[in-house]
Amino acid sequence: MSSTTEKVLPDSSGHFGAYGGMFVPETLMTALQDLDQEYQSARKDPAFRKELADLLGDFCGRPTPLYLAERLTAKLGGAKIYLKREDLLHTGAHKINNAIGQILLARRMGKTRIIAETGAGQHGVATATAAARFGMECVIYMGAVDMERQALNVARMRFLGAKVVGVTAGQATLKEAINEAMRDWVTNVRSTYYILGSALGSHPYPMIVRDFHRVIGDETRRQILQREERLPDHLVACVGGGSNAIGFFYAFLNDEGVKLTGVEAGGDGIVRGRHAARFQGGKLGVLQGTKTWLLADADGQIELTHSVSAGLDYAAIGPEHSYYRDSGRIDYDYATDKEALAAFRELSEVEGIIPALETAHAIAHVIKVAPTMPRDSILIANLSGRGDKDVQQAAEILLKD
Numbered sequence: 001m002s003s004t005t006e007k008v009l010p011d012s013s014g015h016f017g018a019y020g021g022m023f024v025p026e027t028l029m030t031a032l033q034d035l036d037q038e039y040q041s042a043r044k045d046p047a048f049r050k051e052l053a054d055l056l057g058d059f060c061g062r063p064t065p066l067y068l069a070e071r072l073t074a075k076l077g078g079a080k081i082y083l084k085r086e087d088l089l090h091t092g093a094h095k096i097n098n099a100i101g102q103i104l105l106a107r108r109m110g111k112t113r114i115i116a117e118t119g120a121g122q123h124g125v126a127t128a129t130a131a132a133r134f135g136m137e138c139v140i141y142m143g144a145v146d147m148e149r150q151a152l153n154v155a156r157m158r159f160l161g162a163k164v165v166g167v168t169a170g171q172a173t174l175k176e177a178i179n180e181a182m183r184d185w186v187t188n189v190r191s192t193y194y195i196l197g198s199a200l201g202s203h204p205y206p207m208i209v210r211d212f213h214r215v216i217g218d219e220t221r222r223q224i225l226q227r228e229e230r231l232p233d234h235l236v237a238c239v240g241g242g243s244n245a246i247g248f249f250y251a252f253l254n255d256e257g258v259k260l261t262g263v264e265a266g267g268d269g270i271v272r273g274r275h276a277a278r279f280q281g282g283k284l285g286v287l288q289g290t291k292t293w294l295l296a297d298a299d300g301q302i303e304l305t306h307s308v309s310a311g312l313d314y315a316a317i318g319p320e321h322s323y324y325r326d327s328g329r330i331d332y333d334y335a336t337d338k339e340a341l342a343a344f345r346e347l348s349e350v351e352g353i354i355p356a357l358e359t360a361h362a363i364a365h366v367i368k369v370a371p372t373m374p375r376d377s378i379l380i381a382n383l384s385g386r387g388d389k390d391v392q393q394a395a396e397i398l399l400k401d
Contacts, residue, residue, distance in 0.1 A: 004289065009320060010106065014203020015400075019293075019319035022202045023286045031189045035115035036204040038109050043211070048104060055100050059133065060090045060095075062215065066380070067221035071350050072366075079233065080368060083353070084220050084248065091126045093356065093385030094216060099126035099195055101212035103134055106193035113137045113192045118182040119146055119174035120311030120358060121153025121168045122385055123197030123390045128162035130195075134275045138162040143173040153389050157319040171304060174240075175313045178288050198241025199318035202289030206318055208313035213247025215223070220380060221251045228378060234259040234369070237382040239360040240276075240311050242318035245386035253329060262321060263365045265307035266334035273304040276336040279325060283315075288361040292319040308337040308393075309357035311385075335364035343367055344387065344394055357394065 014020050014036075022032060042048040043263075055068060056062040065088065069081040086094040099116075106114060114131045117140070125139040131138035140157055144166045144226035145156050158162050170176045178201075185194045199209040224232055235252060237245035239262035250265030252258045267275030278293045285294045287302060295303040307313040324330040335343070343364035348354045355363055366381050373379060387394070 001189040008021040009323070010203060010207055014207070016206070016323035017380070018284070018292050018319045020203055020206060021291050021320040022289065023291065024202045024289050026187060028189065031185070032166045032202055032204065034109065035105070035301050037288070038105055039204055041206055042108060050107070052101055052104060056097065056215065060096050060100060061088060063219045066220060066227065069351050069385045072347065075350055076367065076370045078371040078375060079377040081370055082224065082232070082377070082378065083383045084367040084380060085383050086216060086244065087355065087359070087383050087386035090222045091122065091129050092388060093122040093126070094213060094247065095126035095197060096129065096142070097247070098197065098209050098212040098243060099123070099130040100175070102193070102208065103130040103194045106195070107134060108138070109355055110194065111191060111193035113139070113188065114138045115141070115184050115192055116195045116197060117141045117174065117183050118197060118311065119177065119313060120356065121146070121150040121157070121389060122311065122356070123154050124164070125156045126178045127195050127197070128160035131162065132160045138243035139184065140164050140183070141167055141177040143171070143177050144168045144173065145172040146177070149393050152308055152390055152392070173305070173310065175302070177289070182288065196247070196274060198243040199246050199320060200241040200290055200292070201248050202314060206290065206320055207297060209243050210246045210320060211249060213243050214250050216244065216247040217249060217251035220248065224378070224380065231255055231258055232378040232380045233373065234261065234377070234379045235382070236261045236263065236362050236365050236379065238263050238312060238319060238358045238384060240314050240358065241319060242321045244290065244382055246318065246320055249330060252267070261365060262330055262332045263361045264332060264334040265309055265312035265361060266336040266339070267306040269336055270334070274306045275334070276305040276307045276313050276315065277359070278315070279332045280334060284307055287316040290316070290319050291298070292316050292327070293322040308340060309361065311356070311358040314360065317358075333365055335361040339364040341394065341398060344390070345398055353383070354391065355383060356387050359384045
């Protein structure tokens with residue numbers, strides 16, 4: 001990692017330029033400061049780093065493969081397409097990288113109770129898995145709407161011993177689940193560790209989550225240099241809060257020849273209340289602990305969001321993404337529900353890989369841009385999760401006949 005990146009992301013107060021910071025109740029300030037201090041100590045501790053590396057290898061299944069999608073490449077007729085196979089990790093998505101890292105921090109801090117929020121359920125499953133591995137009590141907050149469309153993951157969490165609490169307030173999706181998790185944390189802060197699932201929220205969470213997912217990009221960089229003896233031309237990842245994307249992109253931020261694109265949820269199109277693409281008509285604001293780009297009305301009230309993908313259905317984006325969007329280093333586009341569902345089907349039929357609906361947004365962008373690129377160019381998409389959890393939902397839409 002370059003000294004430039006280390007210097008600015010984040011600064012000592014948790015800011016990524018104009019974004020980030022700590023916008024939380026006073027009752028949580030000490031807990032967050034303690035977490036920051038413990039993380040700074042842990043990241044320098046060889047024993048912590050070794051235990052994390054061992055668990056990522058033996059328990060989670062790292063390194064994940066970098067897979068050449070030959071049939072998709074041939075069909076699209078442009079860039080050579082590789083997929084970083086985070087879907088092959090234990091629990092089926094990248095989320096386990098962060099859950100394992102943070103539960104080691106919880107143990108170091110003497111916490112015995114774990115809480116988390118989840119949207120698509122993958123972070124909830126990863127957290128429940130980590131809690132079971134270390135014998136800790138676990139409570140997962142999940143919007144009632146998301147519980148219905150992600151019933152498989154709800155069952156998985158319960159089998160893993162977690163208590164899943166449905167949240168019915170508001171839209172009953174990810175934002176409300178985070179609200180409830182934060183209320184729990186304020187009430188039980190002495191015994192409880194909150195494993196936040198994406199690169200958002202108050203400092204130090206965006207930094208911690210990014211660092212635990214950096215392994216994705218670090219591996220990808222080594223693997224593509226070994227396979228192609230050069231860096232890729234373009235990296236693509238879906239972006240909800242932004243954890244898989246920032247982890248994937250981080251190792252390439254200082255390589256100006258590598259284009260980086262994050263793909264948000266376009267929902268039914270960029271119509272107010274019917275999408276979750278924060279950079280399409282959003283504004284600067286504060287939500288759930290951080291200053292970042294979000295969807296809000298003229299009075300600052302958070303707008304309704306929509307996405308076929310529960311994991312991308314959130315009104316704000318991680319502050320580091322806002323910083324890189326301003327600087328022009330990362331481009332952001334969006335894919336609609338219709339495009340994501342078509343990509344879900346295409347990757348399944350052409351490559352024999354059923355992606356998560358979140359990931360399908362990235363694949364939709366690949367399908368759009370790969371044919372426009374030269375045949376000797378290299379495009380890598382982060383296959384952030386597998387689609388088992390989404391099969392029933394997708395079938396109801398795509399297999400009506």
